[in-house]
Amino acid sequence: MADIEKILDNLNIPKQIIDKSEQLLKALFGQSFDEMGGIIADQVKLRRFKNQIKIFSKAQEILKEHKIDPKKVSLKVLAPLIEMSSYEEEETLQEKWSKLVAHVLSGNSDIIFQQNCISILSKLSSDEAILLEGLFKKLQRRRIERHNTQLKRYHQNEAHYPNSKGNVYPKKPDEYSITSFEFNIASYAKENNISEKELYFKISNLITLGLLKWETDVQVEATKDNDDPDSDIDVEVYVYNDEAFVFTSIGDRFIRLTTNI
Template sequence: MSDDSNQRKIDVTSTAIEKGIDVAKGFIDKLVLPPAEELGLLIKDQISLWRFNNQVRILNKAKAVCEKNNVSVKAIPPKLLCPYLEHASLEDDDELQDKWAILLVNMVDSQQNIQNHVFPYILSQLSSDEFKLLESVLIEKERRVSELEGELSEFLENRSAIEIRLKSEVDEISQKLQSLSPDGKQVYSAEAMELRSSARSKEREIRSLEYKEFMLRRQIAAPESIPEKNIKEFEIANIIRLGLAKVVYEASAGTHSIEVPIGDRDSSYASVDFDIEIDTDTSTILTELGELFIDACREKNA
């Protein structure tokens, strides 16, 4: 190839590069204000300054929270701090910057032991709407659990007295039944039948006390469902991708009866129950990781 051809090739390539830089610079000016022309900076310098300003705002917010709550600050390893600053520098949403600041406060609080390397990454992947949704779900769970724990506490406090009362009432009924039948034979009078029915009812109440405690503890331990009514599909998919939520399946079977002929007569049938209809319900629940993450981004008041 001739020298002229090489020169022409170099000239064309150089021109293309210059035009490419101009196009990229013009585009970045639209994305980041003020424009690079006004600052007299290169594109890289402008982005670096923008990220630095985000870091400064977040660190100042964190400092204010520490002072407000008298947080005793401890040093954290660079392995944790550097990724935090890297991810935080890209956040310019004011509400999420507050969450970044609180996350840092909780990480440096000597009274806490939050050393989770994945939390900064997770926060960097969430939109403000996604975070608000998760936070509202955790708040609802805390409200529900608090209410159930109060009910359980009251129940346990009164259970013994309730049990004693019911057993005493059963004993009284037994004595009345004995008085109706001094010889020990079964009596089928209306009064005796009513007394026996009442005794069975009291015994069921006694047995139900244990079941009620079991159900209350089960409801307290149950995960919180995420309402999908006002959330977009890609948002719930992102939350699941990050491990903050998961889909659970619950199957239920419906019982149906069929009649089977028996014997020689057409009029004789046996009724048999078959579970043949199965329904599957799905729900999206907040995971333990989701709860820990949201809690790590919430301010702990002094």
């Protein structure tokens, strides 16, 4: 059986990083951690293990920074978390995996949400992650702008009608519904100098992952023949999709969890 110390030496990872992650990995694997050398047999597995070391090391730092002790994690979550994170070699996405690992080990969400996040992150490209962050930053700016506009109106009404009960203090920026802020593919592509075709493809992928959704307008028209009182009412439904989209609830939670926004 291969010696785990020799394998770690071959990975050329700084000792301080290994020391930080070893404690967390041993807490998760128990005695089996010392037997992992027998499992790592080829270069692919070595690369995956190196990825895990980096991700879990950073997760350990996050937990320590927030003074959180790792909680026991369901095997339904732990197994795919370790498996999927090991494939990620891009530093940008490794950072997101570290945040997700720390979140899972903190025990602050339900299993279904954790499983969804693991699945989403395993399918997310770095370009899509950057796009998602850009969209969310714009969403946050628009929330602040709406809050400031309504706050200004509130103070104006307060000055003119100090005793008015109808003058309600505006919501906080994060309290505005995410579905009330639409994005348009053509407009966003033009603002950011992106090909509409390329943007449409990426948005479609993010929609498939459940992070965004198409915003559809539904119009219902009902008509009845006035000359025939016994006639049926004709109902026609028109569904419009002008390539507008919005964030979903899981998209909002996911990006807050995996970024510093």
